[in-house]
Amino acid sequence: MNRTDRLYALVEELRAVAPRPRSAHRLAEHFEVSVRTIERDISALQQSGVPIYAEPGRTGGYCLDKARTLPPVNLTPGEAVAMALALRRLDGTPFRSVAGSALRKLVAAMQTDDATAAHELAGRVHLFADDEAPATAVPRLVADALSTRRVLRIAYADREGAVTAREIEPLGYVGKAAHWYLVAWCRQRDALRVFRTDRITSVSVTAETPAPRALRREDLDIPAGKLSQLMLA
Template identity: 55%
Template sequence: MNRTDRLYALVEHLRACAPRRVSARALAARFEVSVRTIERDIAALQQGGVPIYADVGRAGGYTLDKSRTLPPLNFTPAEAVAVAITLGRAEGSPFSRSARTALQKIVAAMSAADSESARELAGRIRLFAPLEADEPASVPAVLEEAMAARRVVRLTYSDKDGTETERDVEPVVFTGGTRTWYLVGWCRLRGDARIFRIDRVRRAVLLEETAPERRLEDLTDEPPNMAIRALEFV
């Protein structure tokens, strides 16, 4: 059994056993590998976002949270690659880190044969990408957390002339396309609604304060030459 097949089988075995815990030694015996190999496999799955938890001690072992995982999905290889292309274009967006873990979960939930076919097809796809990112890698993640938790965020922002200002912003919505993303929020420095290009945010710090609830419809500022529509989420 190759590693891809073993990782898939490992997740399914833990799902079938949950909530009972399974020791690394028992898993090693089942898959005919060393305990150290099982530990490396579990670590790789955890880093990929699979909700596997470990308890130490004689009665300890690994268990998987069934409520946060998917059974095998009926994605065709082409459908999985289509999702990968879409998620691959999320780089630089507020949810780029979550896009990567989502794709890993989808692939892990597919059958071994379909997963291998999808990987082979994906190997024949190439995307254009900038040589260097304009913003620090941490900025989109901080803004994502600010929006999800509805927290005020402190931005160091560079305008089109390169002038930097520091301002506290109450996040309202993200808007954008495949490359350019904006944070629409209430700027306390200006006392008005403002739109911030995410690639011009030099630093972002999450504050402890909860932002008051504001609606996009109550704000007057709009991106130039753009129409805003809601994300279609089925």
């Protein structure tokens, strides 16, 4: 077994018994290598971000945090290419910057032969450049607003170009083909407001975490049938 295959097999061995530990000696016997080799392999996996930790004591050993790892992802090559095509539509959305990393993680978790076939299939797919101008990219600090959960200080330009300073509490997003909007509680107006992201001329993140506020569909004042909520399943 070469080292790459052994590293993969080590993770799967630890995943199978998680959260129980496996000693370096037992792993060395299983993979027919030295204890020192196992220790080097575990260190390499830890440095690459695999959540493996050591439990001390006579019955200790190496443990894998099963909740933070993906099992082998059995995507077909066609499914992987379909996801790549779907993610191309995220240009101009708050999630463009993380879409690529998500796809790379999924492809990296595929079986080697399937991943190779997916790359070959993707190389046979060609797209026309869009006739319309692409949507304006969402500033990174705005794109991360719901994840960081902090009060933002922004400068915002209205339709006439007049710029005002605001302190806002981000609550959600509303997306259209051409523009994305950040829904937030505006402290200057003491009310819910919607900010077109390409009109946010500057943004900074404060250290303040605002009190939780609910965001209901009816709060958006958008006619029924015009809005749908994103679902993960």
